[in-house]
Amino acid sequence: MNLARRSTETRTGHALVLGAGISGLCAARALSEVFDRVTLVERDTLAGDGAVRRGVPQGAHVHSLTVRGANVLEEFFPGFVGELAADGATLATALSEVEIVFFGSLLRKVPLGTVLQTSRPFLEDRLRAKVCAAPNVTLLDGREATAPLTTSDRTRVTGVRTARPGAPGSTEDIDADLVVDAMGRAGRGATWLATLGYEKPAEQRLRVDVAYASRRYRLPPGAMGPDKALLVGATPARPRGLVLTSQENGIWVLSLYGFGRAHHPPTAPDQFLLFAQELASADAREALRRAEPVTDVASFAHPHAVRRHFHRLRRLPDGLISIGDAICSLNPIYGAGMTVAALEAAALRECLLADGTRNLPRRFYRSAAKALHLSWLFSTLADKSMPQVPGTRPALSALLAQSFRATMRAAATDPKVAAAVWNAVSLTGSPAELARPHIITAMLRNWPREPAES
Structure with a gap:
């Protein structure tokens, strides 16, 4: 299929994406091929300075983009991964440069492809610049979507009402032919369905009670030998894990996690390192002993893994879809979140290029369910x-x-x-x-x- 030709034929109207995280940015990139205008609405004020922003509390913790996720970004932006590497991101060959210990066993090292390792702000800032460089994409930051706008019979969503956080009287209505909820795991789009008289999607909710603590370091050169990442997974007898990974510009991030309150990692620096030393390899313990901290310890809790079954709904309004964590929020210890977000955006693109916006919510939700099913199954098992x-x-x-x-x-x-x-x-x-x-x-x-x- 000639994607460029087909996208021109189906180009139509205005798409509004609520949330400018990884999922929203990938969705905006897909929509930009078929809509005359795409507007991103983001609650945070985006400085683009590499700092962790309020709306992404998990941003301080380890992030990596799998081979499959990186391939989707390469399809959206040819050469993007190479540009990130040239700008300082780490490319690691799995498994030959990644040491993985799962259920007490060190996996055999074999070359299996390239993993992109960056901090979340580093990747998000550069992805946002790429997306917003398109002439038909506009970013409105410092604004929050508060309610959907609809036709009188509520069969179609026609836009959203927005406001500046903490600024009474700043309400503004924005009309759109398609509204995409990429506002995260709280599931605002699902709640809106109920307010409009539709059934909310059934939820699978698995209480995992995982908490993270992370700190960034500068390690002595060669401290980890040829390895660019160390992953030590939790076991039933020791439900704690560790990820130490090289990111951009010579900085490493150490993320610790645990299942259940008794195993949540501490945030006091000395106790944080003691927790790490119980899990780390001898080389990693020595590297951390000599490392220079460059941030404080940050913490983050993830109580539940959640999947919303939009694809099973019998009635849906036109003009509104949810995407990313709003559909499926996986336990973050498996590092699949950004890849699943990219796969869902790719599914959205395929639906739009195949048949435009006709019956889009139902077609997209079915396609997204297929894209995320195996990841949900593996992580929940x-x-x-x-x-x-x-x-x-x-x-x-x-x-x-x-x-x-x-x-x-x-x-x-x-x-x-x-x-x-x-x-x-x-x-x-x-x-x-x-x-x-x-x-x-x-x-x-x-x-x-x-x-x-x-």
């Missing part, structure tokens, strides 16, 4: 292997934990299993790869004989 995650029968939790543990033992020596694990985690391939005969055989060969993990 991993979550349910933790006894600290409520709602899972102990026998199932133990079985899942043993399955993951056996698979990771196999991945420590078998490059095919290591590749399948990485492809599932990074969304490069399907988690269904883990059910192939070779993988199952290797898993059973490594099935733990002891009843519980040491």
Whole structure:
């Protein structure tokens, strides 16, 4: 398909994107191909100075864009990943430059593609500049969407009412042919459906009770040898994890996490490092001992993983869709959020280029559900292997934990299993790869004989 030609044929009207985070920016890029005008509305005032902004409280913590997510950005902006690298971002070859310990096993190091490692503000600032460079894209920051505008019969959303936060009397109505809710996990679009007389989407809500604490450091050159990242995953017996990763311009970020209040990482600097030393490799412990902190310790809590089933709704108004965390908010320890946001934007683009805005909400939600299904399945199964995650029968939790543990033992020596694990985690391939005969055989060969993990 000639995308440029088809987008010209279907170009129409004004699209309004609420939220200028990764999801909103990717959506705006997709919409810019088929709409005459695209307007981004963002509550925060955007300085573009590399600082963590109020509307993205997770911005101080580790972020990486998987191979698949980077490929979507490359499709949107050819050469973008190379530009980021030239500007200081880290490109790491997985798994040869990434040390991963899952369920107590160090995965076999095999080259499997390039991972983009940057801080969230670094990536978001540059992505926003790219998106807003399009002549038909406008950014309105320092404004909040407060309510939808509709036709009298409420069958179509025709825009939004906005206001400047903390400024009474600053209300402004903005008309649009399509409104995209990219305002995050609170699910404003789902609430708006209810206020308009429609059914809210059914929710799957899994209480994971994960908390993060992170700090950025300058490490001595070569302190981590050839590795550009270290990931140590949680286990049922020790529901704590660590990620130490090189980001832009020689800065590393150390993010610690834990399931359940008793395992949430501390924010006091000395206690923060003690928590890290319990998990880190010998090289990482020594590197952190010699490291220079460049920020304070930041914290962030993620109580629930949430998926909203918009695709199952029988009635939907025209002119309104939700995207990104508003549809699915995964446990952030799996690092899939930005990639899923990019995949949903790619699904939106395909829907628009295929048949314009005709019946768009229903077509998009079905396509987005397919794009995120396997990621949700994999992450929730991993979550349910933790006894600290409520709602899972102990026998199932133990079985899942043993399955993951056996698979990771196999991945420590078998490059095919290591590749399948990485492809599932990074969304490069399907988690269904883990059910192939070779993988199952290797898993059973490594099935733990002891009843519980040491």
